[in-house]
């Protein structure tokens with residue numbers, strides 16, 4: 001069985017590589033999964049990723065790739081030469097399919113981003129996304145991504161149970177950012193929930209960024225999230 005601490009993915013979003021390296025060393029006895037996003041990837045490439053893998057930890061490369069099929073396919077082929085556990089691509093089916101075709105091994109799980117957790121229905125209107133509730137649209141995007149071969153999806157904790165309830169999605173990976181202990185601490189996130197609610201809703205993994213890396217005591221912050229998960 002997966003232990004609660006193995007369900008936490010810490011987002012390494014601090015602005016310098018050094019700060020993230022310090023954070024990893026502070027948390028490596030508690031945390032086994034780290035997320036590298038665009039901020040660090042554009043300054044450091046695969047170096048920190050390779051360092052994390054040397055520590056036998058898991059890596060989530062969160063690039064949310066979005067491009068034409070041939071570019072996605074080639075890019076994912078190159079990325080899959082590295083030891084990456086999860087990679088995000090935009091949830092459009094053609095992109096998911098290109099990513100799945102491009103990877104050189106199945107160790108790298110392709111996660112489709114449904115909608116960003118800092119988007120609400122009003123943001124979707126501005127992006128000219130068709131009518132429907134967030135739940136319905138996320139479920140439809142998840143379905144399309146799974147049909148195209150995605151191993152999992154990224155959605156908000158608020159939609160996780162809606163997707164998990166559908167039997168055909170039972171074995172798929174659900175990763176939820178937008179995790180906060182208190183709803184008042186949302187910052188730019190708009191579709192948020194607590195760790196325990198996210199896990200009860202069917203999320204396999206929760207991504208936590210600022211509440212940990214901006215904390216004066218990241219270890220204590222992790223403990224607070226863990227105790228919430230045991231409620």
Ligand code: C5P
Nearest residue numbers: 011037115116117154177207208209210
């Ligand atoms: O700091 P916070 O906990 O809000 O960080 C959430 C992390 O999850 C960030 O690294 C962000 O890029 C990422 N993310 C997200 N929403 C998605 C996919 C990824 O917030 N749909």
